[in-house]
Amino acid sequence: MFALIDANNFYTSCERVFNPxxxxxxxxxxxxxxxxxxxxxxxxxxxxxxxxxxxxxIRPLIEQHHIQVYSSNYSLYGDLSxxxxxxxxxxTPEIEVYSIDEAFLMLPNVQDWxxxxxxxxxxxxxxxxxxxxxxxxxTKTLAKIANHLAKTTPDAAGVFTLLDTxxxxxxxxxxxxxxxWGIGRQWAxxxxxxxxxxxxxxxxxxxxxxxQRMGVVAMRIVLELRGLSCLPLELxxxxxxxRTVSRSFEHPVESRAELKEAIATYTSRAAAKLRGDxxxxxxxxxxxxxxxxxxxxxxxxxxxxxxxxxxTNDTAELxxxxxxxxxxxxxxxxxxxxxxxNLTELIPDTIEQRNLFDDLNKRERSxxxxxxxxxxxxxxxxxxxxxxxxxxxxxWQMKAVCRSPRFTTRWDELAEVS
DNA sequence: TCTGGGGTCCTAGGACCC
DNA sequence: TCTGGGGTCCTAGGACCC
Numbered sequence: 001m002f003a004l005i006d007a008n009n010f011y012t013s014c015e016r017v018f019n020p021x022x023x024x025x026x027x028x029x030x031x032x033x034x035x036x037x038x039x040x041x042x043x044x045x046x047x048x049x050x051x052x053x054x055x056x057x058i059r060p061l062i063e064q065h066h067i068q069v070y071s072s073n074y075s076l077y078g079d080l081s082x083x084x085x086x087x088x089x090x091x092t093p094e095i096e097v098y099s100i101d102e103a104f105l106m107l108p109n110v111q112d113w114x115x116x117x118x119x120x121x122x123x124x125x126x127x128x129x130x131x132x133x134x135x136x137x138x139t140k141t142l143a144k145i146a147n148h149l150a151k152t153t154p155d156a157a158g159v160f161t162l163l164d165t166x167x168x169x170x171x172x173x174x175x176x177x178x179x180x181w182g183i184g185r186q187w188a189x190x191x192x193x194x195x196x197x198x199x200x201x202x203x204x205x206x207x208x209x210x211x212q213r214m215g216v217v218a219m220r221i222v223l224e225l226r227g228l229s230c231l232p233l234e235l236x237x238x239x240x241x242x243r244t245v246s247r248s249f250e251h252p253v254e255s256r257a258e259l260k261e262a263i264a265t266y267t268s269r270a271a272a273k274l275r276g277d278x279x280x281x282x283x284x285x286x287x288x289x290x291x292x293x294x295x296x297x298x299x300x301x302x303x304x305x306x307x308x309x310x311x312t313n314d315t316a317e318l319x320x321x322x323x324x325x326x327x328x329x330x331x332x333x334x335x336x337x338x339x340x341x342n343l344t345e346l347i348p349d350t351i352e353q354r355n356l357f358d359d360l361n362k363r364e365r366s367x368x369x370x371x372x373x374x375x376x377x378x379x380x381x382x383x384x385x386x387x388x389x390x391x392x393x394x395x396w397q398m399k400a401v402c403r404s405p406r407f408t409t410r411w412d413e414l415a416e417v418s
Numbered sequence: 419t420c421t422g423g424g425g426t427c428c429t430a431g432g433a434c435c436c
Numbered sequence: 437t438c439t440g441g442g443g444t445c446c447t448a449g450g451a452c453c454c
Contacts (some may be wrong), residue, residue, distance in 0.1 A: 031440035038436095038440070054439040072440095099436050184434050215446060217434080293439055295438060305429095 001136050001163070002233070003145040005120070007130045008151070010101035010156075011039035014080045016069055017129040026067045026162040032054055033248065034071055052262040083128045091120055091272045096233045104140060106233050117159040140231045141224035144181040145172070145199065165227070172200035172225065187214060199225060201414060240277060247267045252291065259288065260326055267315070267322040274313035283313040284318060286325040304328035 007013060011029040016022045026043035030036065037053050044067060049058055055069070062069060065081050068259055071111055079101045108118045117134045136147025142162050150160035162168050166251035178188035180199050190213070196202050203225035211219035217352060220230040245266040253259050263286055287303035304325040312318065 032439065033438095035438070036440055052440080056438045102436080142441070182434065186433065217446070240443080242443075246441065250438085291439090408420085 001109065002097075002140050002143040002146040002229075003107050003117070003120075003134055003136045003357075004140070004333055005105060005124075005132050005134050006102050006151075007084060007101040007131055008148050008262065009039055009041050009045075010081075011070075011072060011077055012041040012128070014040075014073075014077050018076060019078060026065055027070065028055075028062075029070045029072050030065055032072065033250075035248075051164070054295060076312065080128060080130060082122055082133070085123050085128050087127045090123075094233060094235065097237070104143065104233055107136065112160050113163070114159060117161075118157070121158055123261050129178055131158070133160075134156040135160050135162070137168075138227045139224040139229040140233075141181050141221055142168065142227065145175055145179070148179060163381060169200060172203055173198055173200040177202050180221060187218065190354070204273060218230070238277065243270055243273045243279070244278065244283075245273070246287075248291075256330060261324060263322050266317050267319045271315040271318045272314055279320065280311040280313045281308060283307050284321045284325060284407065286329060288329060297356070302329050320404050 007145040012022075012027045015027055015029065021036075024043075025041075026040040026047070027039075028037045028044055028049065030037040031038045035054060036050065037049060037055060037058070039203055040049055040051070043065075047061060047065060047067075049061065055062075058067075061067065070199050077100060080408070084101075085095070085103055088103055088105060089112060092107060098104055107116075117136065121134060125132060131148040133147055133151050135143045135148065137143040146160045146162045149317055150156050150158050153160060156320055162171060175198060176188075177183055177191050177197055177199055178185070180202065183202075191197070191202065196205055202222060205222055207219050207222045209246045210222050223230050247262070247266065249262070253262070267284075285303055285305040289302075306321050306325050306328075308317075310320060
């Protein structure tokens with residue numbers, strides 16, 4: 001059986017271990033630049049504060065309820081995380097540390113699950129001060145749901161098992177499909193269009209149709225919900241494939257010099273991370289983008305990658321290549337999404353559209369296609385049509401139309417844009 | 419109405435997670 | 437005024453090859 005052990009409100013719990021006077025008081029912890037709320041104590045959740053909300057939007061609430069606000073302290077959280085994981089390791093060597101506050105355990109079958117799990121829970125609390133919830137089930141995906149239920153069921157006391165089919169079916173019918181691990185906002189929306197709104201409905205959906213429409217990852221979720229384990233425990237984490245340092249700026253950056261300076265700084269931090277992981281980089285990528293929250297302005301994004309002749313983690317060397325990559329971006333010209341232009345609005349769902357076309361005879365398909373293109377032409381002009389039709393083949397792969405809300409033009413014009 | 423068929427590699431983009 | 441940062445995996449399309 002898989003167990004998912006998840007710390008409750010981890011960052012705020014860490015702050016409380018560090019400062020017990022905070023027990024019972026409302027706390028939030030903020031993201032790196034103190035921009036967003038990334039952790040909330042139960043008291044704050046009860047006030048309706050959402051995960052990820054910009055802190056300036058809840059200033060009045062903070063004043064009103066005397067919410068304690070903390071900048072994130074990742075070295076403290078990392079340290080406490082290690083202690084929690086080490087404690088769990090006492091129960092079984094088969095442990096996958098999934099994130100800073102979660103671990104999957106492979107547990108042997110026991111007679112009294114309730115007793116056993118409460119023992120784990122109490123031990124972690126006693127040894128580290130961190131409260132955890134535990135879900136147990138035959139697959140990782142179900143264990144995730146069990147954990148969710150452990151947290152939301154009032155008399156569960158932080159422990160929940162989904163062992164037999166009857167319990168699984170009863171509980172899954174009460175879980176929203178968007179609460180299933182691996183189902184995000186987009187997929188939830190799409191599933192809803194097909195009448196799938198609960199975890200139970202997804203479990204009973206046709207897995208091949210799901211695969212066709214949403215890919216193999218979604219199909220695995222269906223199987224996992226049925227109790228068929230597709231996601232194994234990963235005992236030793238594979239080495240990182242990339243390390244990133246990225247930041248949003250406080251002010252719009254309009255000079256190349258300022259941009260390069262920042263990129264040099266981030267590159268040196270990235271190099272330090274690489275050395276910390278005992279890794280060397282074979283490719284270096286620099287990317288830039290405009291502030292996505294300024295609506296009605298054209299959005300710009302670009303990147304340049306350089307294959308390093310010799311893989312390295314040396315700061316000076318990496319900065320050298322980062323500067324070259326940055327110059328490449330400056331030279332490249334640029335693409336931007338025109339604000340407010342979203343071709344997918346014309347064609348709401350790629351797959352639906354394709355199915356629609358499949359069902360019609362060719363003359364009718366052709367007529368519809370011409371109409372769509374005419375609409376695009378009318379709304380956005382022929383430049384967009386040119387991009388929209390790139391790759392359009394005789395069998396009318398409408399995907400090409402949906403995928404090209406972009407323009408190409410020269411760097412000089414960015415000055416006007418910015 | 420049909421248009422060769424098989425392959426590899428790379429890139430961009432879209433989805434998800436914490 | 438202020439809107440996070442760090443990851444992974446999968447898919448589609450295009451260039452290119454024989």
